[in-house]
Amino acid sequence: xxxxxxxxxxxxxxxxxxxxxxxxxxxxxxxxxxxxxxxxxxxxxxxxxxxxxxxxxxxxxxxxxxxxxxxxxxxxxxxxxxxxxxxxxxxxxxxxxxxxxxxxxxxxxxxxxxxxxxxxxxxxxxxxxxxxxxxxxxxxxxxxxxxxxxxxxxxxxxxxxxxxxxxxxxxxxxxxxxxxxxxxxxxxxxxxxxxxxxxxxxxxxxxxxxxxxxxxxxxxxxxxxxxxxxxxxxxxxxxxxxxxxxxxxxxxxxxxxxxxxxxxxxxxxxxxxxxxxxxxxxxxxxxxxxxxxxxxxxxxxxxx
Amino acid sequence: xxxxxxxxxxxxxxxxxxxxxxxxxxxxxxxxxxxxxxxxxxxxxxxxxxxxxxxxxxxxxxxxxxxxxxxxxxxxxxxxxxxxxxxxxxxxxxxxxxxxxxxxxxxxxxxxxxxxxxxxxxxxxxxxxxxxxxxxxxxxxxxxxxxxxxxxxxxxxxxxxxxxxxxxxxxxxxxxxxxxxxxxxxxxxxxxxxxxxxxxxxxxxxxxxxxxxxxxxxxxxxxxxxxxxxxxxxxxxxxxxxxxxxxxxxxxxxxxxxxxxxxxxxxxxxxxxxxxxxxxxxxxxxxxxxxxxxxxxxxxxxxxxxxxxxxxxxxxxxxxxxxxx
Numbered sequence: 162x163x164x165x166x167x168x169x170x171x172x173x174x175x176x177x178x179x180x181x182x183x184x185x186x187x188x189x190x191x192x193x194x195x196x197x198x199x200x201x202x203x204x205x206x207x208x209x210x211x212x213x214x215x216x217x218x219x220x221x222x223x224x225x226x227x228x229x230x231x232x233x234x235x236x237x238x239x240x241x242x243x244x245x246x247x248x249x250x251x252x253x254x255x256x257x258x259x260x261x262x263x264x265x266x267x268x269x270x271x272x273x274x275x276x277x278x279x280x281x282x283x284x285x286x287x288x289x290x291x292x293x294x295x296x297x298x299x300x301x302x303x304x305x306x307x308x309x310x311x312x313x314x315x316x317x318x319x320x321x322x323x324x325x326x327x328x329x330x331x332x333x334x335x336x337x338x339x340x341x342x343x344x345x346x347x348x349x350x351x352x353x354x355x356x357x358x359x360x361x362x363x364x365x366x367x368x369x370x371x372x373x374x375x376x377x378x379x380x381x382x383x384x385x386x387x388x389x390x391x392x393x394x395x396x397x398x399x400x401x402x403x404x405x406x407x408x409x410x411x412x413x414x415x416x417x418x419x420x421x422x423x424x425x426x427x428x429x430x431x432x433x434x435x436x437x438x439x440x441x442x443x444x445x446x447x448x449x450x451x452x453x454x455x456x457x458x459x460x461x462x463x464x465x
Numbered sequence: 466x467x468x469x470x471x472x473x474x475x476x477x478x479x480x481x482x483x484x485x486x487x488x489x490x491x492x493x494x495x496x497x498x499x500x501x502x503x504x505x506x507x508x509x510x511x512x513x514x515x516x517x518x519x520x521x522x523x524x525x526x527x528x529x530x531x532x533x534x535x536x537x538x539x540x541x542x543x544x545x546x547x548x549x550x551x552x553x554x555x556x557x558x559x560x561x562x563x564x565x566x567x568x569x570x571x572x573x574x575x576x577x578x579x580x581x582x583x584x585x586x587x588x589x590x591x592x593x594x595x596x597x598x599x600x601x602x603x604x605x606x607x608x609x610x611x612x613x614x615x616x617x618x619x620x621x622x623x624x625x626x627x628x629x630x631x632x633x634x635x636x637x638x639x640x641x642x643x644x645x646x647x648x649x650x651x652x653x654x655x656x657x658x659x660x661x662x663x664x665x666x667x668x669x670x671x672x673x674x675x676x677x678x679x680x681x682x683x684x685x686x687x688x689x690x691x692x693x694x695x696x697x698x699x700x701x702x703x704x705x706x707x708x709x710x711x712x713x714x715x716x717x718x719x720x721x722x723x724x725x726x727x728x729x730x731x732x733x734x735x736x737x738x739x740x741x742x743x744x745x746x747x748x749x750x751x752x753x754x755x756x757x758x759x760x761x762x763x764x765x766x767x768x769x770x771x772x773x774x775x776x777x778x779x780x781x782x783x784x785x786x787x788x789x790x
Contacts, residue, residue, distance in 0.1 A: 204591075206591055257775065261774050264725070264770065265771050268770045268771040268774075272764055272771070275761070275763060276764070279761060279764075402595070403595075406591075439610065441602055443603055445595055445596065445598060445599030446570050448595075449574065449592040449599070450570075450573050450574070453592040
């Protein structure tokens with residue numbers, strides 16, 4: 162039902178600004194699903210998630226601008242670059258836990274953002290990368306379709322990717338690996354006593370989550386055509402975390418709803434722009450007070 | 466302090482200048498770091514909103530100056546009076562704010578004594594951290610709405626006296642910052658080590674359950690710890706505003722993180738450690754910015770923080786283990 166609504170939404174409501182808003186919310190959905198693997202499934206608090214989004218976006222941007230790789234070719238390597246950075250960060254970082262992990266990841270996020278700003282010869286510094294190619298679909302001898310700056314094709318691209326990631330997440334959560342992640346989240350010591358290689362699985366979760374962010378980053382870069390370091394700040398990391406937490410940690414459906422609501426809320430509340438973050442802070446406090454498991458979350462026992 | 470003057474300076478005097486500057490900002494970091502470390506010591510909570518309390522302190526001091534109509538440097542009794550008024554309003558306001566944050570945001574999340582038996586270490590850390598982020602957002606945006614999003618000029622009411630020695634210059638303001646921080650730190654150390662309240666704080670840090678059994682009002686001690694830490698951050702905020710001449714509602718985030726780094730550097734939970742950590746971080750930052758690159762200045766703190774947490778999580782003077790969480 163909701164899939165049908167999603168499929169025909171742009172056709173019955175061909176308002177390109179609104180389609181664009183929903184597309185952006187769709188990118189948030191992908192990001193939130195990725196962070197959910199790390200925070201929701203495995204219980205690792207991550208406060209620098211925007212860094213992986215940035216790595217994906219810059220990886221595609223550089224592959225495209227320097228090597229001329231088209232979007233469909235660059236998408237995979239961009240996701241892989243982000244995933245690899247997640248693993249490389251995870252190997253040293255996952256030795257610390259809880260609050261300390263949160264702070265290490267926060268530091269990582271800031272280091273990446275400042276590095277991207279300062280490495281001007283490669284990243285274009287504060288001005289960012291300009292003129293990144295939009296996706297093109299080309300069937301040899303038949304047709305060539307450039308996504309350009311239209312909103313409709315991106316809507317469907319994001320929809321397809323988001324639904325795929327969502328399905329992968331649902332399957333992954335129920336798999337052997339997913340159950341091991343849940344065991345680590347609920348009680349790491351008990352999990353390791355049951356013979357689960359907790360370190361390896363935590364690094365895996367971090368890598369998968371980072372790769373999904375990289376995917377979203379590449380799509381974002383291709384859609385915008387321009388990326389700057391400002392797009393990947395701490396506020397973004399917190400926003401994505403808020404989507405995951407408010408929707409319900411570990412619940413794929415909850416995370417999707419959380420991301421769609423919070424992703425479109427700023428546009429719906431345009432008139433209250435100034436008070437938005439204020440209200441947002443209050444909501445976060447109240448949620449933690451009365452419903453820390455989120456709207457669709459598991460019982461509170463499952464938090465560490 | 467700018468590049469032009471440093472080119473003319475001898476290497477020795479340049480180094481001395483960097484050390485003096487680093488010592489000054491380090492003293493401010495240390496004041497803020499005390500709040501992190503005290504709260505962590507007592508309830509094992511990283512109060513992420515502490516950086517915003519510092520920022521609110523700077524704005525409260527600014528408010529005091531605006532009310533008093535201070536716009537230029539003062540001398541004598543007027544100077545002392547204004548300084549006292551600023552400190553009083555900042556400490557009072559932030560102390561109340563600290564109490565409020567603890568009461569409304571954190572206390573409801575703490576397990577009640579009856580439930581906490583056995584699993585007290587499993588306090589909902591994630592919930593507390595997200596609450597802290599919520600408090601941060603709230604404070605930042607409240608200040609933005611009240612005072613505007615642009616930089617606010619902070620009236621320089623300390624006379625611009627300076628002493629020069631072979632190119633190294635030391636301003637009266639720097640001396641004021643050193644003295645204020647020094648006096649406060651000594652006072653805190655005395656409070657913690659030799660008053661009844663300090664004793665109760667140390668006891669709560671060791672074993673809250675046993676404290677309750679002995680009739681120590683643990684909740685009140687925790688609230689007072691928040692208030693005390695917030696008061697220190699407020700003074701830090703005022704000195705920060707004086708030192709940089711502007712305040713912005715964004716300042717709390719970065720400076721708060723640096724102060725937190727200082728607390729970790731010294732060993733979180735350890736009060737003298739926070740002082741040492743603040744000074745070391747300030748000097749590291751000044752030397753890094755002076756000799757390596759000022760563009761990367763803000764990265765040094767994060768690199769120190771990440772490296773430290775990964776390789777020596779107990780900090781310089783710390784005794785606790787990070788792997789407890």
